[in-house]
């Protein structure tokens with residue numbers, strides 16, 4: 001960021017935008033005072049508050065207890081349960097009850113494929129498709145409690161597959177199509193998936209993602225018995241005894257399916273995300289609590305109404321796709337838009353074309369995308385009629401004030417409020433966000449916690465810090481959509497989230513709260529980096545690098561990047577005798593892409609004879625971060641074992657310049 005734009009950001013930081021009167025007039029929550037009284041009500045009686053919210057879902061049997069237990073304190077403590085004793089079927093709340101109402105012929109999913117093919121699926125049709133897919137999975141022998149992996153493009157069948165799994169009580173684990181065969185295999189092995197639902201391919205920038213080929217590699221030697229394949233691109237694929245075409249098993253299945261009700265704490269899905277070790281964590285979410293808070297936050301944050309066309313651009317492989325493409329909007333009977341491909345295919349105005357064509361009213365995307373749109377030029381949105389939009393959202397990474405202002409003006413026509421929503425895979429749904437009709441917004445701030453959510457900025461000892469002081473972002477009270485465990489590793493769960501700050505859930509983010517109680521998220525304080533809104537662990541990339549035979553040691557850091565937020569820089573010490581040249585750098589970048597996925601491919605590889613280490617042998621990442629971002633190492637280097645290492649690294653930088 002140039003210095004003039006940082007000055008600008010300081011100036012805009014102090015600006016506040018009241019909700020437009022036009023918007024507030026019909027909003028669910030119309031004034032700041034109403035928000036505050038709702039918040040206070042939830043604080044006085046959190047259980048009463050959440051019970052009222054949960055009653056919006058369709059329960060088969062009522063719960064006996066709203067909340068039981070507390071944040072776990074050691075690996076033996078079971079943690080919390082929400083709505084224990086209650087039973088429900090998530091797909092009934094998302095589909096059946098709408099299919100049986102006036103919404104039967106309302107669009108549930110509007111789909112546009114990258115090549116331009118489109119389809120509209122009503123709630124009545126969605127119901128039939130979900131029932132058929134549920135029957136097909138049952139016929140394959142999939143039972144409640146058995147994991148199914150989903151590795152699909154952004155097509156309606158991906159949502160149908162998720163809902164069908166939920167319907168038969170088989171927890172799904174969706175793996176983003178950009179992950180490699182290796183990464184998919186690791187996830188399949190970790191949860192012991194019995195089946196994989198995939199497609200022959202998916203369209204991305206005019207190319208075909210070889211999804212089925214990756215599945216073939218990934219399932220070797222795993223527990224997978226069946227692979228169900230949707231025909232999407234008709235690309236040639238290999239065929240094995242375990243493979244079945246979606247159109248053969250699903251289309252021929254009965255469209256009648258009697259849903260069973262499952263316990264509120266029945267596992268709904270696990271979703272793998274990066275943490276501070278080399279191994280991704282299977283974040284486990286359960287049914288009643290997850291659905292309660294996703295449905296509630298969709299309704300409140302997006303001020304959802306029946307006429308909306310709601311477009312969340314996230315892939316279903318990420319939590320945002322789970323909560324705000326599938327479960328949250330569908331639980332509310334909303335119309336969602338799904339688009340398969342890249343934002344610049346065939347041209348940089350594809351998104352604006354889609355908004356104008358379908359009359360999208362609520363648009364929810366990531367800051368990285370917004371910064372790319374800014375770079376591509378104002379003329380692209382300007383060419384399209386975006387007047388259907390009434391609300392904009394941002395998620396996944398801190399949004400810089402410049403991007404916020406651009407979004408407001410160029411996309412929102414200075415008319416639409418912006419909701420900057422902070423949350424995580426672990427929280428299941430949005431925790432901090434403006435309510436668009438009530439909360440004045442400040443560019444770059446996620447503003448204030450939602451009613452029912454108790455967040456704070458604290459020191460390591462759990463003491464609240466003063467206004468505008470940095471600290472750790474924590475959540476102080478259990479909430480229904482919180483993660484219940486890390487699949488297969490409850491100890492890591494307790495250790496990661498509940499041991500860092502006494503008595504609180506520790507989010508891994510640094511933040512400050514300003515004098516108005518507004519939260520400003522400062523980014524991760526652990527070894528997780530956020531590249532283009534995708535969470536990656538530096539350790540995971542390091543493990544991938546050292547698995548290469550020519551690498552002795554590697555350290556990965558994030559450096560600030562104008563477009564992607566952060567870019568991956570890898571410092572690599574080759575094994576002796578290996579030539580550190582461009583060819584090796586290229587080989588290593590590809591190696592990481594094969595091990596994890598293209599999203600983890602380092603932007604830059606820097607060869608170093610040695611890495612800076614403390615006397616106890618720990619790599620000093622802070623110094624590497626400073627070297628990578630071009631600033632001379634400023635911090636304390638007294639624990640550095642070999643001062644010469646740093647000089648050499650800095651010199652290598654100077655030479656490159």
Ligand code: WTA
Pocket residue numbers: 273318319320394395396397398399420421422423424425426446507508509521523524530533534535
């Ligand atoms: C970051 C995505 C600033 C944060 C929903 C968090 C944000 C991580 C915001 C979770 C935001 C998410 N402002 N930072 N509005 N939203 N983050 O699990 O560092 O993929 O811890 O969930 O993204 O990423 P995850």
